[in-house]
Amino acid sequence: MIFKTFRKGGIEVPDNKMTKDRQIEPVQIPDIAVFPLSQHIGAPAVPCVQPGDKVLVGTLIAKGESFMSANIHSSICGTVKKIDKAPCLNGAYAPAIYIERDKEREEEWEPAIDRSETLADECSLSPQEIIGKIKDAGIVGLGGACFPTHVKMMPPKGAELDSLIVNGVECEPYLTADHSLMLAHSAEIIAGIRIMMKALGVSKSYIGIEANKPDAIALFRKELKSCKNIKVVPLKKKYPQGGEKQLIDAVLHRRVPNPPAIPANVGVVVENVATVYAIYQAVQKNRPLIDRVVTVTGNSVARPSNFISRLGISVNLLIENAGGIPEDTGKILHGGPMMGKPMRNLEIPMTKGTSGIVLLPETVSTRQPEQNCIRCAMCVEACPMGLEPYLLAQAAADSDWETAEKEGIMTCIECGCCQSTCPSFRPLLDWVRYSKNKVGGIIRQRNIKK
């Protein structure tokens, strides 16, 4: 088997995929579900229910009114309790809709939703209708960035699309949510790919899967044996292959220019496998995005698992299902260990972008004291964007924003390769983030003046 990969930088990180053989398990339906109004990139959704309203599973509760926004649906059947602040990942509080489950009544779903398991791979809708359904279902990129999918599927004028790349890479260590989904729902994912190809008007699509998931590669190869226009692309295990630009480079050897260019400018749309699955559910079964697969894992977690859970459940409840917080835990992460965010407040609800909860032991998560830079160039070699992190960090430490901008700081994808490879434990990415923030502000100021 030939394994492709991207051409610049990248690192190998230990896998630690403890849940790779675990099947997806359902968890209990929460008594209270919390839906932050802003769980996607773009404008927050606008609530369209009042406290006291009765909602069913799948009822629209907040509308994405502007172009760059997404609908939010209730994942449980019950009563809207309040619209109030809820804790967010960044430590602040943001508006959210609280829904209390009606425990007396049997769970009732929106009548339009088809809850059968039968595969429906015929789709006679027009591209506009498909995209409309995706928008109605509130689907966003489920890989973690949460970019509204209907926006991605309407490429800007002048961009000629020719390929769809489905992202089954899951290069973050520990996480196996996409992996388990691929194993459990390959037929639905393939049906979803066909629907997307129709909506985008592309003739070719590729599924990129990393070498550490041989079972998924074999399964998709088998299912797609007679299919000419959907190809499985086995990829070498290398972080950050799941990054959009890196994946396009690995699969098609095309490089996306610097922003404002987007993948559509090189004729490609990239979607995560979980998103494709959600699109299938939305288009064929009228089922909005109300649940997703989430990996709850960690080195000493009692029962590391892949759960399918309703959105809005608290992180605490998910961890309890996996056996609670181990004593040696030093950090609880929302997302993977390379790009995830740490949490202290476990009342944070699970949102559309929650692909995993990782409980790292203190020994792994504690940062070592920083030492002098020895100019070993490991960060330069690791950077998948071809930047020189040691220079960027130095420029940031010197508040030299001009140099930082000239050195391409705004193209950093914050993958963390530099920092996790630095033998002197220097917080390179911390400096780069700080500097990106500053330089971004300077650029905006300049554009306003123009």
Place this chain on the structure above:
Amino acid sequence: MDLNKLSISTAPHIHRNTYVRKSMAIVVIALLPAFAVAVWQFGVSAVIVTAVSVCSCVLFEWLGCKYLLKKPCTLGDGSAIVTGLLLAFNLPSSMPLYQIVTGAAVAIGLGKLVFGGIGNNPFNPALVGRVFMLVSFPTRMTSWPAVGQMLAYTDATTCATPLYYVKGMVQGYGVNMSDLPTFWDMFWGRMPGCIGEISAIALIAGLVILLVTRTITWHIPVSILATVAVIATALHFASPDLFIAPQYHLMCGGLLLGSCFMATDYTTSPMTHKGMVIYGICIGFITMVIRLFGSYPEGMSFAILIMNAFVPLINRGCRSRHFSKI
């Protein structure tokens, strides 16, 4: 579980377990084969010189951190041990103790600590020490004990190294070429020279260890060796009477030790692969010029130090290629 004890920091949350001490430990391991050959050929004197050099480097680093920099001690990273080993490997095995200690003081003090310790030095510390010794103690530094004197130290009988023959051929001071060690003697290390540089096979084994563990990349050693090989081959074919065959150039003197262990020093070598290749080619070229036409028998130390000075310039000129321009 008290949630307030959880730590909060930005990503990434895991580290690949690459750390300076580990790299230095690998370098020490990679130097062991060369040390074994040195003990086999020079006996007890190799052990004395190496031990004194390492111990005094460690001592000066400790003193320097405590009284000069007034910073926490950086002995733990192991770089002083590597500097001490490399300094010793660049000395003839008959060096008197006080000269070694002086060299170590210069290597650590002038070579590293005055610039602010590890990572800030523009020149390779071991070579700074070595060149200081070369100009201060020229007689001792240019008389190499013959191999096989297991118990001799400063009283060892000395003899000419292969580099003497190399220069003798070019500059025509009548050398008897039948005294030149054979190819296989050079390969295994049965020739006079500095402690660590005599055995080609041991140094190549060290290079393989460094490459396999990804401590260094191939760019610097290969470009230096290739440049020397190309120049030596061209000259040899142009005039075999004047210029010795390329395999002797590759194996004699400090070329292998320098290109595998000294030129590849992280701090004093360029940051990008392109820069590394330019740096390597220049080192190879300068080495050959000094070897053939200079007045010193070996040019490796000077070549590396000269190119160390150009590293900031190389870094400025050879940038990492941005993703959008692969």
